[in-house]
Structure formats: structure tokens, C-alpha cells
Amino acid sequence: MAEGSAFAPTLFPMTNSTVLRLNGLSKRFGPVVANDDVSLTLAKGEVLALLGENGAGKTTLMNMLFGHYLPDAGSVEVADENGVLQSLPLGHPQAALAAGVGMVHQHFALAENINALDNITLGSEPLLALRRNRQAARSKIEGIIERSGLKAPLNTPVGRLSVGERQRVEILKALYRDARILVLDEPTAVLTPQEADTLFENIKAMTREGLSVIFISHKLREVLAFSDRIAVLRHGRKVGEMATADADEKAIARMMVGADTPKVARTEMAPGGPVLNLTEVSVAGRSKRDTLKGVDLTVRAHEILGIAGISGNGQSALANVISGLAAPSAGHVQVDGIEVAKPSPAAMVKAGIGRIPEDRHHEGIVGAMSVAENMVIERLDDPEVQSRGLLRRDAIRDNAERLTQAYDVRGPGVAASSRLLSGGNIQKLILARVFERAPRLILANQPTRGLDMGAAAEVGRRLLEARERGAGVVLISEDLDEILGLADRIMVIRDGNLVEAGSHDREKIGLMMAGEPA
Amino acid sequence: MIRIEPRENPSRAFAVGIPILSAVISLALAAIPLLAAGANPITAYGEMIRGVFGSVFALSEMLTRATPLIFTGLAAALAFRAKLWNIGAEGQLYLGAMAVVAIGSGYLDAPGFVLLPLIILLGAGAGAAGMMAPTYLKVRFGADEVVTTLLLNFIILIFLQMMLEGPLQDPMGLGWPQSAPVLDQGMLPPLMERMRVHSGLIIALVLAGIAQFMLARSVWGFKLRAVGENAAAARHAGINVNRSLFGVAAISGALAGLAGVSEVAGLKGYLTSDLSPGFGYTGIVVAMLAGLSPVGVVVAALFIASVFVGADSMSRAMGVSSFLADLVVSMSLLCVLVGGFLAKYRILRTKEVAS
Structure with missing residues (x-):
């Protein structure tokens, strides 16, 4: 392919043709249905937002597109250089790259000690080439930078670049390999709002030149602001698709969190005295998921407190405090009115806390x-x-x-x-x-993740039974249906802060989770 | 693509048969260099067997050689069970040996029933201290104990040389870098008249039995296994992971220290800087061969000692180079280790996913 032609308009004239088509992709992992008959199309120059809660199947779907997973059913077609749809061989990671589909993961795969230029060209050169044509590579990259606005210092070791710059390097890497379709997995998760805005401006510039983009997100604001079309996944199925122009926030939020009726019957019950009190508890974590910012929380006997939130907003820190794995950097933890002086897993077990860990294989059993x-x-x-x-x-x-x-x-x-x-x-x-x-108090952290319906219902039944017996329950879950079905009271965790939801209003909670004013 | 996965519930015959088969294969492979050196392999193996089992003396030599290997094998096996990679048994062995001559070569002239237990305790304590330090660095700073324990071996060896030319040097030794002899009442009694095998062997066997029992039956062993198999789950369950690590570090170091005690106070009677021909490192091989089981360590140590002593005696009897003996030893170790691996894991050829 000619140099500097990643998405040159001359090679790829703007038409409204389809460049990618996923036909009825399905994938099961044992009893878990990760994707069920998902079909999507992507037009040339279009920005498609793929929305859904964690575990909705977004990543599985993209992994099938990139050949990391072999679908149980369905097929993928990608347009070739002439715009003709060609069937993509499934299960071959190289095939997607060769067909011009590039992916930028949430976690960058860059070598920190070498410069951006070498990171971009790394892996796309023949293994046994005697010398590298660095000048040609550089001018090709500079051409891409000029047209897209993706500014990145090419001669600086990647370790010294900011997060936003690193992400641009990742995107440049995909474009350098002549990607005509770019998939971005939660591209703004690690960016400041300003960086995010710049990124979307760059994306717009690239799509004008014929690049097609899928971006995975659960942030409603940016989806509405920057996409052309929205597809929503939930429980592995595509539950909605619309032009962004016709979409409104509430409708999308409802689609994301679903409108199913709760599965387990819960009877109202008067709560008793407090069994767990967190007062102004902070955890200074290394990342957002491990950080709490002065949260207050009370769980009473005969009460299930649901903690709703998008993953990585401090749920881990909260669970670690209650299970004794993390010591709060500030604040007080009281169980049954008694201050836990030296928190440790053993002390929490002794104080009467039963813990159901998030990762049952890693932390639950030996x-x-x-x-x-x-x-x-x-x-x-x-x-x-x-x-x-x-x-x-x-x-x-x-x-x-x-x-x-x-x-x-x-x-x-x-x-x-x-x-x-x-x-x-x-x-x-x-x-x-x-x-x-x-136990006096039960911490259930994602207790039904990855379980089939039967096992999940059993977990719910046991939690309700414990509540009836007089235990307090903290139920942390990314599955809002589960929380709505089981919890007596709901709090929303976002960015290390806990706020009372005040009701079981699905839409309102969905918006609070996404950080939008209700 | 090749995938390796653990075999679940391997059959008894399989578990016993594979090591025997691999021992036989190793003998067949070792015949090649023997033939190349012009020796008849059948005769050579006959000499090997005679060199180990041919006489009471031969047997005694083999057991003498196995004794330190049981100690260092146990030291490695217990630590490895907790995923604490103690590569420093060689150094800890010398720490134990130094403690023996520091106290036992005349510094304290006490009756045997005082001196001998004291020597044993101090030797074990010195070895334990030698493992506690790297464990502290691991727990406190995350320093990789493979590196720290390995490098400590060299530090300790140089320290030993310094001591043997300084405070621990035998004043009657004509300037040789060796320690004064351990007092007679401080020596571990021999097991047989005019034979080298000594009561250190009994201590080693008893300790192996205790270790086996404690590992399977005690709360301490339960915690140790939990920490080794899944430290995150152990921590979540309220087990004090660091305390378990320090505990097993002390015991592992003490066992390695006892290997030094046993070699000095049981066999040599004095300390030189070539006391151990790498018993600490061979102990790691013993432990791996044994599948980290204490009773298995005894069997593996006997096997390795037999190969060492047998191959040595064979090379002398056949007049072939002693390097050939080392070659035979290495080949049989490799075969048995590969065999042990195959007994525990299966190797699957996975098909490329179909397009």
C-alpha cells in the first residue's frame, strides 16, 4: 500500500457503504451466554457507540471480531480496499489486522522505554529485515498526524508521555497499519475531560477522511455528543439501536439497565439496629477502583443494602474495608457498635462478618x-x-x-x-x-457474577434468608436488576463516593451510576 | 500449540511407574557416553550397584552421603510448599557449621549431654537466622528471595573464609584455613563401628517424619499449604500470611543449618570452606524429585546419594574419567525430573481454532 495512505480520501472515497457487518454472533462460556445472536453494521465514516453495563458482552463481541474468541455461531464481514464485503476468517487474530481493523485497548500495550516512533512501527516490520526504513516510517506517521491532529512526540520514550499522548500513540499504531476500522475500548476512561474532548475532535477529523469507528463506553454524555449511532447491549443481547440524533438520555439509560421484573420475591421487613457503621471512611488507593473518599454507610439488621455502580468506582476499596483486607486511611468502622481497632480479615471474621469475595477462584478458595x-x-x-x-x-x-x-x-x-x-x-x-x-453481617461482592440462573437464584434466596434471620447484608453488584430485586435500600457508588439513591427508580439510579445529574 | 495441564487423580500405578521408567531410561541414555569411553555399560552398572549395595561399607557411604541431602531437601521442600523460594540452603548450611565450631571446638568445655544439644540448637538457630533476613526483605520490601538467598550464599561463603583465616582458625593448624576440631563429647555418635554413617541420619529421618505429619495434620501445616497454594485466598480467610512465611523460613533455615551441624559434628569433626560439595543446591533437586513431600525427600535423597556414590565407585573401578560419573548423575536427574513432571502434568497438542 502506498505510503501515508491510512485513510487518505483518494483511496477511500466517502460513500455510505457498509464496511463491517457482524451477523448473528453468539458465544457461550459453559452455562454463561456472553453474546446471543448479536448483529451490527458499521458504515464508512461512521462513529458507532457500543453501550452497555459491565458484563453486557461488549468486550466478548469485540474479541470475536478480533479473533481472540471463536464464535459459536455467526459470521463477520469486513470491506476490502475496494469496499466489497469479504467474509473474515474467525478465530485468527492476524486476520482482523490484515483486513484493516485496529483496536485500541483500555490498557495500553506500549513498551515504555522506547520512543513513540519505534512503538508504532514495532511488530509491523518483517522479523528478519536487515535494516529498517525509519525515514519512510516517520514520514508516513507524520502524514497521519497531520491529517488526524493526533499529536504525539515521536522521539520521546513512551514512559515519559502523558496518558492522553500514550493513547494517541496507540491510535497512531493502528492507523500506521492501515486500519480502516478502529475499535476503541472505553477510550476516555483514563482521560481528563479536556483530553477526551480533543480525542473526539481527532476522531471526527479521521472519520471525515473515511475511517470508521466503534467506541465502547458507558458514559452517556460523550456517547450522545460524539457518536452517529448507538447500539446497546444487555445480558449479551443487542437490546436497542438508534441514530444518536433520535436518542434521549433516559431511553438509553433504561435500555442499558433493563426493565425486567425482579426474579426473587422479597417481602418488606422492618429493619433492626445498626450492625455496620462506616463513618467518613477513606481509602487512599493507587487507582480509582481502590479509592474511597470519606463515605458514610449504615447497615441495619434485617436489611439488604445494595451498592450499585459501574465497575471500578471504588467497589473494591469498599469491599476490602468491610472484609478487612484494606485498612482505612481515615474514618471509623464499627461492627455492632464496637469500633474495629485493628482491621484484618481475621478480626472481621471474628467480629461476625461473613464475606463472599468478588473473585471466588482467586480469593474464595484454595x-x-x-x-x-x-x-x-x-x-x-x-x-x-x-x-x-x-x-x-x-x-x-x-x-x-x-x-x-x-x-x-x-x-x-x-x-x-x-x-x-x-x-x-x-x-x-x-x-x-x-x-x-x-454472621451478623454479610458482605456479598458480585455474588452472582458468572453464575447460571439457578445458582444465581440460590445466592439470592440465601441472602434473603439471612436477612430474615436478622443479619445485615451489603450487596455490591454491577447488575442493577439484582440490586433492585434484593435490596431494601440502595446506594450508588461513583468515583469513590457513596450517595443514597433514595428510591428503587431504575432510570434515576442508572443516571446516577453514569454520573449524570438526575 | 502445546498446552500443559495438571493431571487430576493420576492412578497409583502411574505415579509409581513413571519414576521407575524414567530411571530405566536414564540408565539406557547414560550407556551412550559409557560406550564412547570404551566401557561396557553392563559391567559399569554392575559396578555402580556394587558400589552402593555391595558391602556394609558401601551402604554406609551411601547413607552418609544421603544424610545432608535429607536435611537440605527438607529445607527446600517445606519452604517451597509455601512458595518461599529458599535457594540459600548452601549458605545456611555453612552458618550452622560455623555455629558448631564456634561453640564446640573448645569455647565451651561442657559435658556431652549439655554441649551436643547446644551445638544442635545453635546450628539450627544460625541457619534459621540466615533465612529470616531474606524473608524479612521479601515481606517488608518485596525483594525477590530467589535473588537474595542465592546471593547470600556467596556472602556467607566469603564470610566463612574470612573466619577460617581469623577467629575460627585452628591455632594448631599450621596456617591452614580450617577450624579447630570439635570436642569429642560434642560429636554426633557414629551408628556403626568403623563406619562413617552417624546419628545425624537418625535426626534427619525423625525430622522428615515430623515434617510429614505436621504438614498433613496440623493447623500450622494447613496454613502453610494454604499460603503456598493461594496466598490471596489464605489472606482473605484470615490466615496471617507473613507469620506463616516467617515460620516456615525459620524452619527451612534451621533444617539447612542442621545439615551443616550434621556434616561437621557427625562426619568431618572440623570445618573447612569445602565442607559441602553443593548439598544446599542438590537439596533443591531432592525436593523437586520428591514432589515436595517430606517422606519423598528421604527416598529422593537415598536415590541421589546412590547415584553419586555408585557412579563414583564405578568410575574408579572401571578406570573411566570421574567426569563420566557426573554425566551419569546429571542424566539420571534430568530423566527423573522430566518423568516426574510428566507424571503430574499432561501435555496436550491443541489444534489451531478452525477457520
């Missing part, structure tokens, strides 16, 4: 140890489990036999490694471990 051992791992001091430092193996086995019965944990037996269990059964193992100790 996969190489047996089901029976995992059942008692939180109470190794208990005389029922040990006497004088030696494990009471019969008691541990009997305990596990009883709990696997009571909680319907299915697998190859209590002596088998817990990693042999399915995700749903691992969660049941954790439920058994937590609920068996009749």
Missing part, C-alpha cells in the same frame, strides 16, 4: 486444597476444627459432608480438590462456609 479443608479455612481456631494445633480430620470431614448436603454442593466428594468444582458449586461452598457461622 483450589489445590480439598473441599472439606476449604469449608473450615476461616475457623482454624475453632475447637471443633482443631485441638492443640492438630486438625480434627474426622470432624472436618463430617462438617463438610453435612454442609455439602445442606447447601447442595455437587462435585467429586469432600476429599477432592476444590478446583474440580464448577463455578456455581464453588460459590455454594463459599455460601456454606459463610452462612454456617450465622
Whole structure:
């Protein structure tokens, strides 16, 4: 291809032709349907916003386009240089690149110690070339920069560039490889508002030259401001598609969070006294997801408090404080009115908090140890489990036999490694471990993520049961339906702040999650 | 594409058969250099077996060689179970050995029932201290213990040379860099008349038994396994991960220190800077061969000691270069390690995803 022709108008005259078509893509992971019959088209020079909550299937869909996953059904067509749609071989990461589809991930893949120019050309040169034609590469890149406005210092090591500049380098990398279609995964997640505006101006400039763009986002404001068309994914299905000109914020918010009826029946119940009090609790984290900014929170007995929010807004920090993994940098934590002086996981367990961790494989179980051992791992001091430092193996086995019965944990037996269990059964193992100790407070962090309907309903039933018994529950979830169905009271977490939602109004909560004034 | 995944529930016959098969393959492979050197492999292997099992003396030599390997093998196995990569057993061995001659070569002239336990405790303590320091650096600053423990080995060895030409030097030693001999009542008693095998072996075997029991049956062992297999889950469950690491660091270092005690107070009687021909490093191989099981360490140490002693004796009897013995040792170790890996993991050829 001629130099500097990434999206030169001469080569790709503006027409309204389709450049990308996804036909009925479906992907299942075990029992989880990540994408169900999703079809999309993208026209030349168009900006398509792909909206949806976390777990809605946006990333899976793009991973199929890029050949990282092989779809169970469906096909992908990409226009060739002459604008004729060609079927794309699936499951081959190189095929999408070769067909002119470039992706810029949320997390950049740049080598920090070499300069932007080399980062851009890296990997697109023949492995065994004797010398590199750096001058040709440089002039091609400079041509792209001039037409797109994507300014980036080419001679500076990437490690010294700002986040916005790094992102421009990533985009330049895709354009350098003659991308005609660009996919941006949450491009503004790491940018300041000013940088974001500049980015979208650049995108506009590029689309005028014939580039087509898909950008993944859950920020309504920028979607409405900068896209031509909006497609909304929810629970793996495309639930709506409209021209941005016809869209209004409320309709999109409703589409994103859905309008299903709650699945688990919840009866009203008068709450009791407070079991958990957070007062002005801050956590100084290294990233947004690990940061809390002076939050107040009270959970009472007989109450499920739902924490709604888009992932990465401080949920991890909140969960870590309640489970004892993170010490607050300021503020007070009280369980049953008693200040937790030195927070640690052991102290929180002792104070009567049952924890259902977000990542059940990573934090919930020790996969190489047996089901029976995992059942008692939180109470190794208990005389029922040990006497004088030696494990009471019969008691541990009997305990596990009883709990696997009571909680319907299915697998190859209590002596088998817990990693042999399915995700749903691992969660049941954790439920058994937590609920068996009749905790005063339960922290359930994304308790149904990745579970099938049956297992998810079981989790909901157990949480309601604990509430009836008198426990307080903190339910952190990115699935608003789950929170609406289970929670007595809802708070929204955004950017490390917690605010009372005040109602079960789906639209209002959806807007609060997205950071829009309600 | 090749994918490696753990075998779930490998059969008993499989678990036992693979190591034996790999030992046989290693012998077949080792025949090649033997033939090249002009030796008859059958005779050579006969000499090897005779060199280990042919006489009480041969057996005693093999057990003497296995003793420090059991200690260092246990040191590696326990630490590795907690994913604490103690590569410093060699240095900790010398710390233990230095403690022995510092106290036992006349500094304290006490009766044996006082001196011997003291020597053992101090030797273990010195080894433990040698592992606690890198563990502190790991826990506090995130310093990679593979690097720190490995490099400490060289520091300790140079420190040893300094001590052997300074405070620990034998005043009667005509200037040789060696320590004064350990007092007679401070020596570990031999197990047989006129044989070198000594009661350090008994200590090693008892400790292996205790380690096996504690690992499987105690709360301490439970925590250790949990920390090693999934530290995040252990921490989430309320297990004090750092305390577990310090605990196993102390025990691992102490076991390596005991290897030094056993070599000085059980075998040599004095300390030189060539006390260990790499027992600390060989202990890592022993531990890996044993699948990090304490009882397995005993078996693996006996196997490796047999190969060492047998190959040595073979090269002497056959008149082939002693390098050939090292070659035989290395090949059999590689074969058994690969075999052990294949017994635990399966290698799958995955098809490229269809287009």
C-alpha cells in the first residue's frame, strides 16, 4: 500500500457503504451466554457507540471480531480496499489486522522505554529485515498526524508521555497499519475531560477522511455528543439501536439497565439496629477502583443494602474495608457498635462478618486444597476444627459432608480438590462456609457474577434468608436488576463516593451510576 | 500449540511407574557416553550397584552421603510448599557449621549431654537466622528471595573464609584455613563401628517424619499449604500470611543449618570452606524429585546419594574419567525430573481454532 495512505480520501472515497457487518454472533462460556445472536453494521465514516453495563458482552463481541474468541455461531464481514464485503476468517487474530481493523485497548500495550516512533512501527516490520526504513516510517506517521491532529512526540520514550499522548500513540499504531476500522475500548476512561474532548475532535477529523469507528463506553454524555449511532447491549443481547440524533438520555439509560421484573420475591421487613457503621471512611488507593473518599454507610439488621455502580468506582476499596483486607486511611468502622481497632480479615471474621469475595477462584478458595479443608479455612481456631494445633480430620470431614448436603454442593466428594468444582458449586461452598457461622453481617461482592440462573437464584434466596434471620447484608453488584430485586435500600457508588439513591427508580439510579445529574 | 495441564487423580500405578521408567531410561541414555569411553555399560552398572549395595561399607557411604541431602531437601521442600523460594540452603548450611565450631571446638568445655544439644540448637538457630533476613526483605520490601538467598550464599561463603583465616582458625593448624576440631563429647555418635554413617541420619529421618505429619495434620501445616497454594485466598480467610512465611523460613533455615551441624559434628569433626560439595543446591533437586513431600525427600535423597556414590565407585573401578560419573548423575536427574513432571502434568497438542 502506498505510503501515508491510512485513510487518505483518494483511496477511500466517502460513500455510505457498509464496511463491517457482524451477523448473528453468539458465544457461550459453559452455562454463561456472553453474546446471543448479536448483529451490527458499521458504515464508512461512521462513529458507532457500543453501550452497555459491565458484563453486557461488549468486550466478548469485540474479541470475536478480533479473533481472540471463536464464535459459536455467526459470521463477520469486513470491506476490502475496494469496499466489497469479504467474509473474515474467525478465530485468527492476524486476520482482523490484515483486513484493516485496529483496536485500541483500555490498557495500553506500549513498551515504555522506547520512543513513540519505534512503538508504532514495532511488530509491523518483517522479523528478519536487515535494516529498517525509519525515514519512510516517520514520514508516513507524520502524514497521519497531520491529517488526524493526533499529536504525539515521536522521539520521546513512551514512559515519559502523558496518558492522553500514550493513547494517541496507540491510535497512531493502528492507523500506521492501515486500519480502516478502529475499535476503541472505553477510550476516555483514563482521560481528563479536556483530553477526551480533543480525542473526539481527532476522531471526527479521521472519520471525515473515511475511517470508521466503534467506541465502547458507558458514559452517556460523550456517547450522545460524539457518536452517529448507538447500539446497546444487555445480558449479551443487542437490546436497542438508534441514530444518536433520535436518542434521549433516559431511553438509553433504561435500555442499558433493563426493565425486567425482579426474579426473587422479597417481602418488606422492618429493619433492626445498626450492625455496620462506616463513618467518613477513606481509602487512599493507587487507582480509582481502590479509592474511597470519606463515605458514610449504615447497615441495619434485617436489611439488604445494595451498592450499585459501574465497575471500578471504588467497589473494591469498599469491599476490602468491610472484609478487612484494606485498612482505612481515615474514618471509623464499627461492627455492632464496637469500633474495629485493628482491621484484618481475621478480626472481621471474628467480629461476625461473613464475606463472599468478588473473585471466588482467586480469593474464595484454595483450589489445590480439598473441599472439606476449604469449608473450615476461616475457623482454624475453632475447637471443633482443631485441638492443640492438630486438625480434627474426622470432624472436618463430617462438617463438610453435612454442609455439602445442606447447601447442595455437587462435585467429586469432600476429599477432592476444590478446583474440580464448577463455578456455581464453588460459590455454594463459599455460601456454606459463610452462612454456617450465622454472621451478623454479610458482605456479598458480585455474588452472582458468572453464575447460571439457578445458582444465581440460590445466592439470592440465601441472602434473603439471612436477612430474615436478622443479619445485615451489603450487596455490591454491577447488575442493577439484582440490586433492585434484593435490596431494601440502595446506594450508588461513583468515583469513590457513596450517595443514597433514595428510591428503587431504575432510570434515576442508572443516571446516577453514569454520573449524570438526575 | 502445546498446552500443559495438571493431571487430576493420576492412578497409583502411574505415579509409581513413571519414576521407575524414567530411571530405566536414564540408565539406557547414560550407556551412550559409557560406550564412547570404551566401557561396557553392563559391567559399569554392575559396578555402580556394587558400589552402593555391595558391602556394609558401601551402604554406609551411601547413607552418609544421603544424610545432608535429607536435611537440605527438607529445607527446600517445606519452604517451597509455601512458595518461599529458599535457594540459600548452601549458605545456611555453612552458618550452622560455623555455629558448631564456634561453640564446640573448645569455647565451651561442657559435658556431652549439655554441649551436643547446644551445638544442635545453635546450628539450627544460625541457619534459621540466615533465612529470616531474606524473608524479612521479601515481606517488608518485596525483594525477590530467589535473588537474595542465592546471593547470600556467596556472602556467607566469603564470610566463612574470612573466619577460617581469623577467629575460627585452628591455632594448631599450621596456617591452614580450617577450624579447630570439635570436642569429642560434642560429636554426633557414629551408628556403626568403623563406619562413617552417624546419628545425624537418625535426626534427619525423625525430622522428615515430623515434617510429614505436621504438614498433613496440623493447623500450622494447613496454613502453610494454604499460603503456598493461594496466598490471596489464605489472606482473605484470615490466615496471617507473613507469620506463616516467617515460620516456615525459620524452619527451612534451621533444617539447612542442621545439615551443616550434621556434616561437621557427625562426619568431618572440623570445618573447612569445602565442607559441602553443593548439598544446599542438590537439596533443591531432592525436593523437586520428591514432589515436595517430606517422606519423598528421604527416598529422593537415598536415590541421589546412590547415584553419586555408585557412579563414583564405578568410575574408579572401571578406570573411566570421574567426569563420566557426573554425566551419569546429571542424566539420571534430568530423566527423573522430566518423568516426574510428566507424571503430574499432561501435555496436550491443541489444534489451531478452525477457520
